Amino acid sequence: MSLDKATVRRIATLARIEVPDADLEATAAQLSGILSWIEQLSEVDTSNVAPMSGGIDMESISTKPRWREDKVTDGGQTEKVLANAPDPQDGGFFGVPKVVE
């Protein structure tokens, strides 16, 4: 699989990472190298195999994820929540660039 510059630009937009035009070609080459190495998986026969979607192997499951009781266990810590924010706002808000005109 070989990625072109337009595809890299599209992925970078989806990932919200700015990639300068000058770097697109080199990035495309590197990602293509990794993807062509990954392609070897297509040789593995996976017909009738259920996907393993977590760290727990569903075929020999020994613990199942459990529901916990649906009740409030924490909260009312606005100051702590905002303590690390780059642009905390009075009244308990995260500041962001203007979104609505």
Add this chain to the structure above:
Amino acid sequence: MTDLTSLTIAAARDQLAKKEFTALELTEAHLAAMDKAKDLNAFIVTTPEIARERAKAADARLQSGKAGALEGIPLGIKDLFCTEGVQTTAASHILEGFKPPYESTVSQKLRDAGSVMLGKLNLDEFAMGSSNMTSYFGKVKSPWKAKGRSDDLVPGGSSGGSAASVSACLAMGATGTDTGGSIRQPAAFCGIVGVKPTYGRCSRWGIVAFASSLDQAGPMTRTVRDAAIMLKVMCGHDPKDSTSAPLSVPDFEAVLKQGVKGLRIGIPKEYRPDGLNAEVAALWDQGIQWLRDAGATTIDISLPHTKSALPTYYIVAPAEASSNLARYDGVRFGQRVEGKTLDEMYAKTRAAGFGTEVKRRILIGTYVLSAGYYDAYYLKAQKVRALIARDFNEAFEKCDAILTPTAPTAAFGLNDKQDDPVAMYLNDVFTVPASLAGIPGASVPAGLNKDGLPLGLQVLTKRWDEETMFRVCQVLEDAAQFPLLKGAR
């Protein structure tokens, strides 16, 4: 007086109980050693005030007979664990200055057991790497050197600061995390013990997430006994992590003397590819002989999908990382680079905040999850992962434990050219399969190569059977008589 920093956790625990020295003296000895070894760059942040304060509190509890399991033991904490009020960065610029208002479950358990935090240990950025070369806060040097040479070596990664600090006797033990080998490979490179428990043994709550279905915390220590002591404290059910297992915690230390008589040890043929490093292969053979001498039987087994494990991992892990790292958006915590619009702010913040390898993995992850490619890559990888797990399940019907090398080579040079990401990924070829299957694995230092550098052997067992893993590890450690640095033992 002997050098306090070269003691094992087990010895220090017993001598503290007998009041042969104080916890504060033990902590001061480590703080002094850390000061002298600053050039290793093992710590991102040191916390001497916290260490002294906790050591004094430990002394008070030792006096009053209320000592915890790790009372007064000085430990390093990988900078991937959130620590209350102490900067936690995951070795990334994007989290520089972040001070969590809470403590991770694992580091809280270590605190509650009386241990003393010395500081936050360096790592590959977001735990993505096998060399500790991707940290924003600089590379970590291994305390080991090749015979007759002065050039610096990598400590391995991602838990490179943890491995270097424990090996150099700057800390008695350290926390690590392992997603594809990040505890076991650096332990092998630095000649220490590293244990990745079963997925679900340790709570992931408060650990900066890389790949949630693979990440596990574990101990890194100089002896098998010390790892058993530390792991017992670190694991246990936590309602705050839905994948944490509601199982009781065995007394791992109690099984160490049981030996391996009668155990069946599987030797997987796929871990001996053509061109396997001859010294690694010879050490593996030696390990097989040690276990036979101790009364185990060995049998040849096959794990047919081994070859597919690395490419599977490099779909699953980046896919999960691309989702997990979406939270670093310059809004709630960490660094921000201003932009005219919200999207521009996100894109500039993430471009400036993440390093090259992290960006590469986010882009790969985004691609394999994107519309039109999900089935071909991500779903396919999840199916191959199921086959890899099945291989282990079938193998453990025939054997009780599996023995393999930990890494394909010894540590490489800190300044070696690293321009091929795939070549670097191959470091984890022997550790990744167990991560995908969620089974426990440990690396034990087993010998030196002709350059005098450590090599490790890996022990794998079935899910939740860390006890058998520890028994095999103890026999290997006893047989190997590995020469720890600073004469530690």
